[in-house]
Amino acid sequence: MASTVLQFRDVSVVRDGNSILDDVNWSVASDERWVVLGPNGAGKTTLLQIAAAAMHPTKGEAAVLEEKLGKTDVFELRPMIGFASSAMARKIPRNETVIDTVLTAAYSVTGRWNEEYEEIDIRRAQRVLSEWGLDGFADRRFGSLSDGEQKRVQIARSVMTDPELLLLDEPAASLDLGAREELVGLLGGYAASPASPAIVMVTHHVEEIPKGFTHALLLSGGGVVKAGPLAEALTSESLTEAFGIPISLTESNGRYVARAE
Numbered sequence: 001m002a003s004t005v006l007q008f009r010d011v012s013v014v015r016d017g018n019s020i021l022d023d024v025n026w027s028v029a030s031d032e033r034w035v036v037l038g039p040n041g042a043g044k045t046t047l048l049q050i051a052a053a054a055m056h057p058t059k060g061e062a063a064v065l066e067e068k069l070g071k072t073d074v075f076e077l078r079p080m081i082g083f084a085s086s087a088m089a090r091k092i093p094r095n096e097t098v099i100d101t102v103l104t105a106a107y108s109v110t111g112r113w114n115e116e117y118e119e120i121d122i123r124r125a126q127r128v129l130s131e132w133g134l135d136g137f138a139d140r141r142f143g144s145l146s147d148g149e150q151k152r153v154q155i156a157r158s159v160m161t162d163p164e165l166l167l168l169d170e171p172a173a174s175l176d177l178g179a180r181e182e183l184v185g186l187l188g189g190y191a192a193s194p195a196s197p198a199i200v201m202v203t204h205h206v207e208e209i210p211k212g213f214t215h216a217l218l219l220s221g222g223g224v225v226k227a228g229p230l231a232e233a234l235t236s237e238s239l240t241e242a243f244g245i246p247i248s249l250t251e252s253n254g255r256y257v258a259r260a261e
């Protein structure tokens, strides 16, 4: 049976007197795959920070993997959460090999020192690399990879620990069309597997929503415009409201295109 991996009740975040998130109510079940959309400054990254147990709400209550933030040891919680973001990627040493970039996730570090890795971890890292289309890349230096390959390594790293919740902050940002489609295809396959964890992906573009994603959360100005199953929450009307311009959304075979009217 599905469990609740995220439960936000009236969550607000205030910084310098500004409300960054405003009374957000949201819940994510273990078998759901969410896309989070909204204009620049809507609060998407802040929402992910709370989901990652990296930030506490100023007001309200957030539970992550059924543990209330503020009443649990976040250092025990964080290894159960996979998080791929450009901020995380910046911490990966450029000269780290791809296999070590993924392996070090098992030890919650970036940059291999003198750790001895278990054979079981090495085999898992090789399997994860293969799942993300990175066969033959194990000995390459992270900094020598293309943007698309680096993004896939970041995701491989974030699923290495077999997390119960996977958070992706703009995984397809800066990718060319071919690399984007390759990543979206891999994410779609991953999302469709019942063995995969709950996924929350922030993106700026509906074109980047993989098939197999089930729910959408639209944010604007720190507040929820719409949240729910994709077919109900992701519409021309909700995008128009979130972005403040008339937007027309079309869906074809599980993929989306949006443009201003």
Ligand SMILES: Nc1ncnc2c1ncn2[C@@H]1O[C@H](COP(=O)(O)OP(=O)(O)OP(=O)(O)O)[C@@H](O)[C@H]1O
Residues within 6 Å of the ligand: 015, 016, 018, 020, 038, 039, 040, 041, 042, 043, 044, 045, 046, 047
């Ligand atoms: N520590 C802080 N102090 C003051 N304001 C902040 C702080 N952190 C974030 N903000 C502001 O909160 C708002 C929401 O930021 P956030 O990064 O969550 O938005 P976002 O939806 O992820 O934006 P983008 O799409 O541009 O990445 C922004 O206006 C940002 O400037």
